[in-house]
Amino acid sequence: MPTGPMQITDSTLKSVSQAVRMTSSDEIACDECFDSMDRFAEANLTGLDAATALPLVARHLAMCPDCGEEFEALLTALTAMVRPRPRFRFWRR
Numbered sequence: 645m646p647t648g649p650m651q652i653t654d655s656t657l658k659s660v661s662q663a664v665r666m667t668s669s670d671e672i673a674c675d676e677c678f679d680s681m682d683r684f685a686e687a688n689l690t691g692l693d694a695a696t697a698l699p700l701v702a703r704h705l706a707m708c709p710d711c712g713e714e715f716e717a718l719l720t721a722l723t724a725m726v727r728p729r730p731r732f733r734f735w736r737r
């Protein structure tokens with residue numbers, strides 16, 4: 645019969661504190677990066693300083709090759725869509 649509600653081990657504590665650090669620091673995860681990626685690309689395409697507007701995304705893209713690749717592909721696709729027809733939804737003027 646179990647004596648306590650839950651065994652708290654060192655590794656449990658470690659992963660919990662890691663998770664807290666991940667969410668409370670300025671690091672974001674790939675899925676968060678992906679969620680903001682279109683806004684980041686939009687800022688880029690409209691001439692805004694995307695890295696200042698979305699520093700966490702910029703930082704993640706710089707250190708995550710997977711997202712960096714994804715972003716480059718997105719940017720290429722958006723550029724091709726936006727340039728010839730500036731009525732695309734990313735255009736807000």
Ligand SMILES: [Zn+2]
Nearest residue numbers: 674677708711
């Ligand atoms: Zn990533």
